[in-house]
Amino acid sequence: MTISFQDKVAIVTGAGGGLGRAYALELARRGAKVVVNDLGGARDGSGHSDAAAKVVAEIEAAGGTAMANGASVTDKGQVTAMVAEAQDRWGGVHILINNAGILRDKSFSKMSMEDFRAVVDVHLIGSANATRAVWDLMKEQAYGRVLMTSSSTGLYGNFGQSNYGAAKLGLLGFAKTLSLEGAKYNVKVNTLAPTAATRMTNDIFPPEMTAAFNPDNVVPAALFLVSDDAPTNAIVGAGAGVVQAAYVTLTPGYALPEGRRTVEEVAANWDMISDRSGEIVPQSGAEQAMLILKKLQGG
Ligand code: NAI
Numbered sequence: 001m002t003i004s005f006q007d008k009v010a011i012v013t014g015a016g017g018g019l020g021r022a023y024a025l026e027l028a029r030r031g032a033k034v035v036v037n038d039l040g041g042a043r044d045g046s047g048h049s050d051a052a053a054k055v056v057a058e059i060e061a062a063g064g065t066a067m068a069n070g071a072s073v074t075d076k077g078q079v080t081a082m083v084a085e086a087q088d089r090w091g092g093v094h095i096l097i098n099n100a101g102i103l104r105d106k107s108f109s110k111m112s113m114e115d116f117r118a119v120v121d122v123h124l125i126g127s128a129n130a131t132r133a134v135w136d137l138m139k140e141q142a143y144g145r146v147l148m149t150s151s152s153t154g155l156y157g158n159f160g161q162s163n164y165g166a167a168k169l170g171l172l173g174f175a176k177t178l179s180l181e182g183a184k185y186n187v188k189v190n191t192l193a194p195t196a197a198t199r200m201t202n203d204i205f206p207p208e209m210t211a212a213f214n215p216d217n218v219v220p221a222a223l224f225l226v227s228d229d230a231p232t233n234a235i236v237g238a239g240a241g242v243v244q245a246a247y248v249t250l251t252p253g254y255a256l257p258e259g260r261r262t263v264e265e266v267a268a269n270w271d272m273i274s275d276r277s278g279e280i281v282p283q284s285g286a287e288q289a290m291l292i293l294k295k296l297q298g299g
Pocket residue numbers: 013014015016017018019020037038039040041042043045051071072073074098099100101102122126149150151152193194195196197198199200201
């Protein structure tokens with residue numbers, strides 16, 4: 001069965017190039033009306049250009065419907081106005097792909113707090129601004145699909161990207177709570193960790209891998225995660241046509257015996273505590289406390 005986005009209104013932030021452009025083109029091809037947001041800056045976030053308008057022209061040339069928006073996701077007022085404009089013109093907003101991003105890579109010793117903040121501001125606060133602007137509307141509509149863009153750096157770390165990693169794992173924490181708060185309103189929230197050859201990665205990808213890691217190869221996973229039958233609270237890795245699922249797990253652990261709740265007891269049992277056999281994936285934070293109680297009751 002073909003998965004359609006007919007009658008859906010989608011906002012894709014940072015869609016003037018790279019992955020966002022690929023998502024916007026395919027959403028429009030499958031019938032969505034698309035807000036192509038991008039302030040059109042350089043990789044480090046400086047400057048402006050008409051990158052969004054060019055993607056809108058591509059969509060229109062292919063017979064689709066789109067509007068360009070030059071808001072910076074860091075500006076709550078501009079983002080709120082973008083959502084109001086989409087709602088006025090097209091009657092709602094059903095899909096938000098938080099994709100805008102910048103890089104300011106340096107090892108942590110050499111990183112200024114300004115570079116730390118700038119990266120957190122665009123990825124984490126920018127995604128919160130855009131999500132806040134659509135959230136109540138999605139609840140009222142009883143329909144919403146929100147995708148956060150995390151990264152392998154957020155999930156697993158990469159040298160020189162402490163600012164980016166902090167922002168990207170922050171987005172996962174944001175998504176996990178939103179998926180709980182949105183559940184009864186049919187608002188589903190997922191997290192994608194993409195891998196693609198774009199200007200963001202052009203100095204890490206060897207040229208021979210560029211074709212395999214075309215952004216188009218991430219599109220199927222991204223669009224599935226904002227489709228009618230999307231899961232919620234999923235963490236998905238996608239690149240070069242490979243789609244993976246990631247989890248935040250918890251080991252069964254070890255109950256320090258009464259009278260031996262000491263640092264030494266933790267040290268002596270570290271192998272057992274960190275042993276992954278029998279680990280689970282809690283569905284909410286409260287579940288961790290419940291599992292602790294269960295463990296204590298179990299002796
Ligand atoms: P890209 O640099 O081509 O796209 C990012 C877009 O965001 C740019 O067009 C840029 O102008 C826009 N943008 C930056 N700041 C903005 C702001 N304040 N407001 C609105 N738009 C803004 O890079 P790419 O690779 O397409 O990245 C897309 C997303 O995927 C980013 O969140 C990135 O961190 C993430 N990602 C990409 C990976 C990859 O392998 N390419 C790996 C992991 C995550």
